[in-house]
Amino acid sequence: MNAQIEPGAVHLPPMTGWLTRVNAPLAKAGMILAISGLLALVAIVFYQVFGRYVLNDSPSWTENMAIVLILYVTMIGAAVGVRDAGHIALDSLTVLLPYRWQRVMELIIYCTICVFGAAMAYNGWRLGWSVAPYLMPNLHVTEAVRYIPLSAAGVLIVMFSIEHIFAIFRGAEVVPSWH
Template identity: 30%
Template sequence: MPILLALLRPFEIVNTAMGRLGQGVTVVAMALMVIVILIQVVFRYVLNNALPWPDEAARFLMLWMTGLIAPYAFRRGGFVAIDMVERALPKRVAAVLSLVLLSLSLIVLIVGVQLGYNHTMSGCLFKSATLWMPFTFSFAMPLPGLDLSLTLCTKADAAFALTWGWAKMPLAMMYASLYVGLILLVLVNVELLLRGLATLLGLEDQLRTLPHDVVEAE
């Protein structure tokens, strides 16, 4: 039993930290989206001279905002869900059902991570039409104990290079929001699985309480 709680603790720490980061990025991204869209409205309808970059910039901000806030919402029960069956079942049966559903969602998310990685790497071949970056970089970090490497726009096993100079942004920077978001969703899913297993084993009183966004129906 202590082993299960010990396994759960790192996921709680990481997911809590990433949730706070996601909240902060979402607030900033939302504010920037509003500013960018207002700029485009003024130039399009007041000055009759639409700018080329605001639409793509708003899309970039929206994708990263979604990728970082979705795991936070998932952890707090903020996703839309139909839980009438679960609520009607005895507590232990409902816990088993929740574990089954979380296991299925974990399989889907793992497949999604693989697809997200392939999609992100394909974005290295194409550049943004309007967005520029003040530098270009390549990144690769081998994963200990695995014949894999976390990479972005390079096939090297281990690399980190940063070159200053304006260049069009690779679309991989936009697509990476999907990849990162799915990885964070996997981490949250594993935490919820471990919490569900602990609940099933009668360790619910030893679990830290998670904030919950769902409003109970009266």
């Protein structure tokens, strides 16, 4: 099946360099972790339902574990979505602009995402430290476990946004990690 090339579409060379060599495996590992977490989440919820309705003895730890896994899956998945440009974008508006202004808008968007990621990392770290002395019921681990994905995803979002910013200045394209 031949792919149709849109008239006027600009095809950029792939982004290369040390940041891409670091970010591409990180994004792929994040994707694998998010998928693994999602599979574990399904298994835990199935076990909880099986325990409740079949065994009439619902395990007490499954609800808290499911909540923690949802945080990891969504945060890490969101960070990978930034690198692979899978986030919600304003394509419907930016495609109407001339190519040069499209790149300017992309630069503004990725700078804004970078600031947002830095805020996530910083505030996730602060929140994690503030609840670190407390234990999660039924799991017996620190409450800070809930904030690790927020901080980690924030750092990844900053790294992935910087890669996109470098790509804009170099006139290159960040190739998604699953290619």
